[in-house]
Amino acid sequence: xxxxxxxQGPRIAHAGSVHLGTxxxxxxxxFFRDLLGMEVxxxxxxxxxxxGYQELxxxxxxxxxxxxxxxxxxxxxxxxxxxxxxxxxxxxEQGIKTLEIGKGQVAGRGEAVRFLVPGxxxxxELYYDITKPLAPExxxxxxxSNSSRRRGLGVRRLDHINLQTxxxxxxxxxxxxxxALGFKRRExxxxxxxxxxxxxxxxPQVHDVAMxxxxxxxxxxxxxxxxxxxxxxDLLTAADQMRDLDIEWGAGPGKHGIGxxxxxxxxDPGSGHRIELYSGGHLIFDPDWQPLEWSPRQEWGGTWYGHxxxxxxxxxxxxxxxxxxx
Ligand SMILES: [Fe+2]
Numbered sequence: 001x002x003x004x005x006x007x008q009g010p011r012i013a014h015a016g017s018v019h020l021g022t023x024x025x026x027x028x029x030x031f032f033r034d035l036l037g038m039e040v041x042x043x044x045x046x047x048x049x050x051x052g053y054q055e056l057x058x059x060x061x062x063x064x065x066x067x068x069x070x071x072x073x074x075x076x077x078x079x080x081x082x083x084x085x086x087x088x089x090x091x092x093e094q095g096i097k098t099l100e101i102g103k104g105q106v107a108g109r110g111e112a113v114r115f116l117v118p119g120x121x122x123x124x125e126l127y128y129d130i131t132k133p134l135a136p137e138x139x140x141x142x143x144x145s146n147s148s149r150r151r152g153l154g155v156r157r158l159d160h161i162n163l164q165t166x167x168x169x170x171x172x173x174x175x176x177x178x179x180a181l182g183f184k185r186r187e188x189x190x191x192x193x194x195x196x197x198x199x200x201x202x203x204p205q206v207h208d209v210a211m212x213x214x215x216x217x218x219x220x221x222x223x224x225x226x227x228x229x230x231x232x233x234d235l236l237t238a239a240d241q242m243r244d245l246d247i248e249w250g251a252g253p254g255k256h257g258i259g260x261x262x263x264x265x266x267x268d269p270g271s272g273h274r275i276e277l278y279s280g281g282h283l284i285f286d287p288d289w290q291p292l293e294w295s296p297r298q299e300w301g302g303t304w305y306g307h308x309x310x311x312x313x314x315x316x317x318x319x320x321x322x323x324x325x326x
Pocket of ligand 1: 160162224226276
């Protein structure tokens with residue numbers, strides 16, 4: 001006799017893509033395609049769809065030409081086709097306004113639901129269907145798990161998205177990501193009374209998304225998107241080349257205590273959005289993982305070694321770019 005199947009309900013699979021508005025699309029394309037080595041899979045009407053060489057799905061980064069450097073959306077893939085509708089129903093019951101995004105409205109992608117995260121107001125989109133186009137033969141890899149040959153500085157995939165909101169809404173937003181979307185709190189930086197930042201995942205990564213308190217009390221702040229490179233040496237090579245090219249520096253290279261990955265923060269010269277190159281990090285397989293609680297006094301959480309993160313008053317690591325509305 002077969003067992004009745006246990007239905008866990010709708011679940012998030014992983015961070016899928018980020019959609020950056022850029023006032024200078026050509027300069028952004030130079031940065032992400034020519035320097036970082038991402039593939040432009042499709043480009044139409046002032047919007048380009050890119051992926052890393054180890055991503056088989058249509059895109060993980062969307063760039064749109066527009067006057068302001070705002071972020072137009074943060075997209076997550078769900079586990080099953082029906083989860084898009086199931087999540088939409090759940091949000092409806094919670095009184096959250098949703099927008100349906102039709103198939104093909106975002107190139108390569110099926111139907112999606114768009115909404116603003118309660119509290120932080122970041123525009124999230126959830127989807128399941130996405131095409132997996134073969135790269136053109138001239139850049140296709142012989143390794144079946146690579147969509148294209150490694151090029152440029154070797155960005156292989158989207159790693160995580162780092163979001164911020166105001167002090168008055170950060171706890172609400174972080175709790176909602178856990179309760180409504182099923183993200184698990186993996187590591188957290190807090191004082192006894194105040195949440196500073198939380199690293200959350202549904203995968204073995206320490207974070208697929210981070211939610212933190214911004215320097216200013218306003219919602220919808222984008223701190224950075226992290227792109228994964230294979231190893232520490234790739235990141236140091238990137239640092240060398242970017243210095244010569246006068247790419248605006250953020251911080252790094254260094255290694256985080258929280259998450260244990262090596263980092264390099266720079267800014268896309270077309271848009272000014274902060275981009276992190278990211279390598280390494282510990283993975284979590286324990287089903288009974290307890291969130292690791294860091295105190296601001298343990299300053300090696302941010303930087304274990306290397307270039308420190310400038311988080312003092314007026315510090316360069318405190319700047320963010322805004323998100324669009326619904
Ligand atoms: Fe990060």
